[in-house]
Amino acid sequence: MTAMIPYGRQDISEADIQAVVDVLRSDYLTQGPAVPAFEKCIADYCGVQHAIAMNSATSALHVACLALGVGKGDVVWTTPITFVASANCALYCRADIDFVDIDPKTYNMSVERLSEKLAHAKQHGKLPKVVIPVHLCGQPCDMVAIHALGQQYGFKIIEDASHAIGGKYRNEPIGNCRYSDITIFSFHPVKIITTAEGGMAMTQDAQLAKRMQLLRSHGITRDVNEMTHAPDGPWYYQQVDLGYNYRMTDLQAALGLSQMQRLDEFVSKRHVIAKRYDQLLMGLNVSAPWQHPDGYSGLHLYVVRLKLDQIGKTHRQVFEALREAGIGVNLHYIPVHLQPYYAGLGFEAGYCPEAEQYYAEAISLPMYPNLTEAQQDRVIEALRVATSK
Numbered sequence: 581m582t583a584m585i586p587y588g589r590q591d592i593s594e595a596d597i598q599a600v601v602d603v604l605r606s607d608y609l610t611q612g613p614a615v616p617a618f619e620k621c622i623a624d625y626c627g628v629q630h631a632i633a634m635n636s637a638t639s640a641l642h643v644a645c646l647a648l649g650v651g652k653g654d655v656v657w658t659t660p661i662t663f664v665a666s667a668n669c670a671l672y673c674r675a676d677i678d679f680v681d682i683d684p685k686t687y688n689m690s691v692e693r694l695s696e697k698l699a700h701a702k703q704h705g706k707l708p709k710v711v712i713p714v715h716l717c718g719q720p721c722d723m724v725a726i727h728a729l730g731q732q733y734g735f736k737i738i739e740d741a742s743h744a745i746g747g748k749y750r751n752e753p754i755g756n757c758r759y760s761d762i763t764i765f766s767f768h769p770v771k772i773i774t775t776a777e778g779g780m781a782m783t784q785d786a787q788l789a790k791r792m793q794l795l796r797s798h799g800i801t802r803d804v805n806e807m808t809h810a811p812d813g814p815w816y817y818q819q820v821d822l823g824y825n826y827r828m829t830d831l832q833a834a835l836g837l838s839q840m841q842r843l844d845e846f847v848s849k850r851h852v853i854a855k856r857y858d859q860l861l862m863g864l865n866v867s868a869p870w871q872h873p874d875g876y877s878g879l880h881l882y883v884v885r886l887k888l889d890q891i892g893k894t895h896r897q898v899f900e901a902l903r904e905a906g907i908g909v910n911l912h913y914i915p916v917h918l919q920p921y922y923a924g925l926g927f928e929a930g931y932c933p934e935a936e937q938y939y940a941e942a943i944s945l946p947m948y949p950n951l952t953e954a955q956q957d958r959v960i961e962a963l964r965v966a967t968s969k
């Protein structure tokens with residue numbers, strides 16, 4: 581019995597290990613030089629002024645919402661086809677959440693649905709304060725259109741780019757915040773680069789950056805200019821807001837910094853694998869993911885949709901057959917509005933029909949830089965068997 585091929589897997593080199601060991605032997609395990617070095621590396625890579633490291637993308641999304649002033653009585657919109665964290669961040673701030681259905685081609689938030697929903701919300705005086713588009717699988721959303729709607733209706737934009745570091749939109753790096761207020765990356769091990777756990781918030785706005793830095797560390801400042809009065813002495817700091825302990829450690833940052841040296845290689849390997857999938861899937865009863873020409877995807881995930889009317893099995897049966905064949909397929913994602921917690925807020929099945937149709941057909945195939953051609957052939961053969969009539 582050969583081992584299960586996972587859907588995603590980190591790539592850790594000897595240099596990565598050495599970078600972490602070096603920090604272990606140094607004076608600082610946290611709040612040392614590695615975190616600012618990692619932040620500078622990401623900021624330079626993305627061409628953005630400010631990058632603020634945090635202990636997860638979930639924390640970064642929370643702090644991003646707070647920095648934009650999201651609170652009770654506000655409304656935040658996101659896509660239902662995402663990890664729950666993209667929506668939970670609004671609820672942490674006591675705001676209301678709502679969902680914009682997906683585009684059936686890209687599976688990202690539909691600009692048509694967004695546009696209609698905004699016009700309707702305006703009539704009812706319930707416009708969102710923040711919209712959170714998610715670059716699903718690493719494919720960038722239509723940011724030019726979303727940004728234009730933001731200008732028209734006065735909402736702020738947080739790009740959840742948890743899947744998308746190393747990708748490009750209109751030939752510029754995702755994370756440069758050209759069309760958003762804040763962009764978020766995740767460094768969970770299944771994502772493009774890893775720090776074990778970790779996230780980053782990027783912004784071009786110095787005020788937003790300052791607020792996010794404050795909130796990631798208890799709301800405490802050591803900057804005299806931010807204090808209510810002159811320091812009592814050299815020991816002095818002030819808590820000027822209610823923040824959190826969302827800091828990244830130097831161990832994590834050193835790993836991230838080392839991983840950054842292979843980021844472009846990781847993403848180009850993912851593209852080679854995706855291209856090979858695209859070719860090998862032809863003739864099978866599945867739809868390969870469509871790539872918008874405006875984007876260079878980070879290709880965090882490779883999602884196929886089953887043509888169920890041509891397959892004599894259910895979605896679940898195909899999924900189970902693949903797992904039984906040792907293929908660690910997964911499903912990204914269960915529509916967030918169908919989660920029991922969200923049903924408890926009043927969301928019902930049928931609310932986002934395109935997202936629900938996607939959920940009924942989607943399967944994520946294994947996708948990570950070190951997936952071998954032999955493993956990929958095993959995936960395709962198992963899929964051929966599982967999806968034939």
Ligand SMILES: *Cc1c(COP(=O)(O)O)cnc(C)c1O
Pocket residue numbers: 635636637638639662663665666714740742743765766767768777778779
């Ligand atoms: C992974 C992920 C997150 C959360 O990232 P963490 O670093 O695990 O907190 C948020 N949004 C999306 C779209 C994700 O895939």
